[in-house]
Amino acid sequence: MTTPPERTTSYDADALGWFGGPERGFGGRFMPEALVAALDELTAAWQDAMADPAFLADFDAILRDYAGMPSPLYFAERLSDKVGARILLKREDLNHTGAHKIRNVLGQALLTRRMGKTRVIAETGAGQHGVASATAAAYFGLDCTVYMGSVDTKRQALNVARMNLLGAKVVAVDSGSATLKDAINEALRDWVASVDHTAYLFGTAAGPHPFPSMVREFCRGIGDEARAQCLEQYGALPDAITACVGGGSNAIGLFTAFLGDEDVAIYGFEPGGEGFETGRHAATIHAGDRGVLHGARTYVLQDEDGQTQESHSISAGLDYPGVGPQHAYLADVGRATYEPVTDAEAMDAMALLARTEGIIPAIESAHALAGALRLAPERQGQTILVNLSGRGDKDMETAISWFGLGDADAETGEVQ
Amino acid sequence: MSVSTTFATARAEGRAALVGYLPCGFPDAAGGDAALLAMVEAGCDVIEIGLPYSDPVMDGPTVQAAAQQALDNGFRTRDVLRTVEAVAATGTPALVMTYWNPVERYGVERFAADLANAGGAGLITPDITPDADPAWEQAADAHALDKVYLVAPSSTDERIAMTVAHCRGFVYATAVMGVTGARATTSDLAGPLVARTKRATDLPVAVGLGISNGDQAAEVAAKDGIGADGVIVGSAFVRALLDHPGDLRAGLRALTALTEDLAAGVRRA
Known part of the structure; x- marks a missing residue:
């Protein structure tokens, strides 16, 4: 901090x-x-x-x-055992008001x-x-x-x-x-x-x-803290870091401290919605074109006349047809990699974290976690630091309808 | 006729020029062209054709609603070029007022070339300043198009000097700190802004935002008052059409009456 x-x-x-x-x-x-x-x-x-x-x-x-920082860097041990990579969670969900x-x-x-x-x-x-x-x-x-x-x-x-x-x-x-x-x-x-x-x-x-x-500068404490905590607690930098990207404030807040660490792979996960092929998504870097929206040139979801298109994500916090221009730049020069995560992948990750760690993440943050789970098979034994940017209390209505929750007698079932 | 010739003619007649705005394709494609031609017929000296855009941050509810209607009707960027051609054929200069992204998407150089081919006079650009991006400057200069940038009551003298140095045609002075829309009284910010702008340039200075009738037009144009070289009216024209939904003939009569009132106003000064 x-x-x-x-x-x-x-x-x-x-x-x-x-x-x-x-x-x-x-x-x-x-x-x-x-x-x-x-x-x-x-x-x-x-x-x-x-x-x-x-x-x-x-x-x-x-x-x-007032706001309870620095937020902890937490080793998610049961989740890590399950996926074979060491998953560290930057617990921004514990901040006052519940997010970064x-x-x-x-x-x-x-x-x-x-x-x-x-x-x-x-x-x-x-x-x-x-x-x-x-x-x-x-x-x-x-x-x-x-x-x-x-x-x-x-x-x-x-x-x-x-x-x-x-x-x-x-x-x-x-x-x-x-x-x-x-x-x-x-x-x-x-x-x-x-x-x-x-x-x-x-x-x-x-x-x-x-x-x-x-x-970015007001949010960069996320990464400054996480980098120092990781070095102090584990004696080394993470191999990869992940964050969700809508407009991109939590992501750039995490990434900034690591931009100079060339051995740290940086991943941003965009809202893939119902899938790129359906057109109902908000994966701006992945699927958008260069344009000007709200005062900056960046990637924008737009039609062939430059009219802004409506975006879609199950996560309202990622549902934006533009993206912060520094992310567009980091993608363009290859310093960070941006990939879409679908609604379904994010919701699966939300449930998995709830069951393995007793943490209900915001659906936004579940995109970052889903991305880490995607990386894990190729990064067995490596350390992946995930920005858990917010808590999921606000998302319970969505979770209830997605998972069919709320029936006292129902079987909760297993989560993959 | 060019915009600068039109302003010079008005000045020679001892009056301000009347600049009238409507978004393209409103209330629909054919009706929009008929409306602009009615405004020319009734006394607008310069026509400003808005390019409907999904995110118009400088527009109030009236113009937003009209632009949205045009988009809902299937407006395409290329449609504005046809409308420019129709207006320019009357001999009245036609400028396009557009937010930046549709131009960038069309291709700045291609847009400039097609606009020039259609007989368009140039662009009014509410969400870019001359220092935002050099692409428009280069294209406008290559095709001899007018570049109308805005100055605002919040502009410093340094920014006014920089802005007018990049303008061609006229300078657009926004009379209020706010968005487009008719207002009951003329802003007391307009006079000082026109005076500061005129100290920086010999270009005509036109005042827009909030003017909706002949009396206000006269006040803005008054040589012993605000002293604008041009009076820009937009939302009031849009309102005249919105007030007659589904009845284009009544809308056109209202437009004509409003234009005549405003044209008398700029001559009364």
Whole structure:
């Protein structure tokens, strides 16, 4: 958690937010002029804060005392015995609010307070980032408005209630497909009109510069901690690391510390939904094309006219038709490998972890675990470090209908 | 006629130019072209044709609904070129207003070439700034197309200077901090922004966002007031059509009446 001496990597963006330079063209800032001054102000304030030991000490203290970090690195022994590789779980599910996302929002909210702004806005899909934002707003005493697609407010009524209890205003968005991408559009529209006193707590490592880099830096404690814990507990680095990738904040948060470790294989697992061939998936890097969405050039699920296509994943937190531009770059240069994991594979991994370790992961995180299980046969005896980015309580409705749970007299059956 | 000639003519007549916007393919393909031609007929000096896009972050509910309707009707990028051709044939300059991804997907150079072939005057680009990507600059210059970028009340003087240096045709000044949509009163941010922009350039400066009637147009164009060289109206035209669903003739009458009111407004200044 403490600030490492080497903060930069050779995979960082340039001063204008381009990953791999403007020639390669991932990232950048494709935004209305009205927001450029705010993005410039944010960039300057963030860089100033990151150079200020007092800010970093504040951030560390809040993460430790309020949010329960560092999260443990846990050896999943029964699971490891079953699959033949040593599986280590970075337990971000144990953080306050139940996922890695609290790191990002506490960092951005602390910066908001430093900038003297009094209101925050956020977008949310399943509601996890919305709940985290409402939590951070309550912690710092900021006004909070969360935009959420009306399809999602119905699917995730419990999270709407949590945000309400935390004092946030939730606005249901009916435009477009009424899901996460439209919630982002609506938050941007709010921000254009409110930018003088409002900060946009962007929920993932995507969007216009500086968000992909700033969100990464607030989340990189995942990997910084895991790398140090792995060395301390096992005397060696892992052979491979895995994370799920929707927008990609937990993944880039894990990957960053390991980018310079050439012997560590890096894997991102994208939501393969019902399978690539069905068209119902959100495997953006695997199946998307270069394009511009929400302020950055990256891979985008789009039709032949550049209209954004609707994505699908059983995991609402991965259900996004774009991906953070640094992931697009890491895929392009081959430093990280991105593969799709289907809904069915993720749900199997969820059940397996529940049965072997007594841990119910978020379905998002189950994608990272399913990916590790896929790697295990070729990595027998090796160490695979999995980012368990969140807990699965929020996913019980989905699990009930997927597995047919909830009948007191039913046989629970075996899990493969 | 080019956009700059049109603005020069209006200036010689001692008035502001009227720039009218509708998204392409709204309310449907044929009706959309008829609507734009009605606006030309009734007094729009420049036509701005929106390219419907799935994620229009600078648009309020009115334009969003219209663009979504066009997409639901099966709008394709190539359709905008046919509409440009139809408008340009009247002699009134036609610009395309588009979010960036559809152009990038079509191919920036190919889009510029096809737009020029269709007689289009250039592009208005609400979600890119001149420093975002050099590809459009190169293509626009190669095909002598106008490049209309936006300046905003939040723009620093340095950014205004940079932006106008890259503009050709006119400069689009957004009168409010916000998205498209009719507003009851003229923004008090418009005047200072026009003044700052005019200090940086001799290009015409047109004001858009929120203008919906002749009185507001007159206020924006007033030489002893805001002093804009052009008045841009979008959502109010869209609203005129949305208010007459399924009755194109009534919609066209409403468009004509609104255009005449606005055209009188820019002449009243």
